[in-house]
């Protein structure tokens with residue numbers, strides 16, 4: 001019996017840290033400090049450095065990182081209810097829910113069929129007098145064209161909030177997700193399955209804007225910057241000491257872990273040959289593709305159900321990111337009419353299939369995935 005190849009083996013990823021995690025658990029228990037302590041503070045400093053940014057604010061999850069950044073910016077820049085935020089038509093639902101939860105209007109912008117990221121050539125057509133921000137999503141671990149997005153943002157005086165939940169350590173022209181050169185903010189998630197994953201929920205905002213960082217920190221702590229003084233109506237959204245301690249250890253391995261993902265991606269990109277399967281980022285050269293951190297390795301096929309079942313029968317687990325496009329989600333149905341069409345989002349939702357990829361996926365398993373896929377017939 002062959003081993004089963006999991007889509008993502010979170011247990012195996014974390015098992016590598018079990019001794020240090022054990023130590024950290026004891027330290028936190030002994031210290032008695034479980035929230036708002038030195039572990040969180042140190043992690044924030046280290047993660048800001050990792051992203052080449054001045055500030056990092058730990059929060060409870062990636063959705064809150066996006067939402068609290070938008071709420072803060074709305075307050076600081078005096079945006080009005082219903083002001084418009086450009087978001088890609090193809091993303092995880094949290095990106096769009098954060099916008100709606102902040103009392104703002106998401107405007108779905110087309111993504112390109114070659115890299116599944118915001119199509120910058122079509123952004124300016126969607127900008128109105130009420131547009132306030134662009135949220136590029138670095139989907140699947142690959143950064144959107146931040147240079148073009150930044151220059152459009154400058155031209156129209158828009159804020160840029162990177163949704164970097166899938167892109168810890170990704171680069172664009174040598175600059176990281178969250179880098180100060182982009183002059184905005186980046187929201188990260190430490191959901192256990194992300195490239196930098198906690199042992200529970202966690203998130204962070206990275207920015208080099210001191211006022212923005214301060215406002216997010218305040219909102220995340222009951223609107224208070226001094227104990228018992230509440231200037232704003234806030235929420236409780238914090239990264240705790242234990243998660244921060246775990247994340248500090250995992251952060252030290254992140255670059256190497258991302259490189260392991262890249263090695264697997266390179267093999268998939270160079271060894272997969274099947275006329276029924278389209279590889280991702282097909283028109284880009286391999287070195288450019290390798291700036292991605294391959295949170296997801298997507299392939300595309302018109303025979304998805306058949307392929308997914310075939311892989312399952314061969315012990316290979318796959319997932320779909322994402323099967324239902326944003327404009328077809330019930331919770332957002334009030335936002336668009338039948339006149340709004342999103343053909344690329346529909347195409348990607350219909351044809352995408354995510355292959356196993358992770359820092360603990362063995363070479364043998366990668367070979368099995370490749371051989372199995374190369375033998376797929378319709």
Ligand SMILES: *Cc1c(COP(=O)(O)O)cnc(C)c1O
Pocket residue numbers: 061062063064091092094095137163165166188189190191201202203
């Ligand atoms: C995971 C994810 C989020 C949300 O992060 P949570 O920590 O799960 O709230 C937001 N955007 C994208 C693109 C994601 O992949």
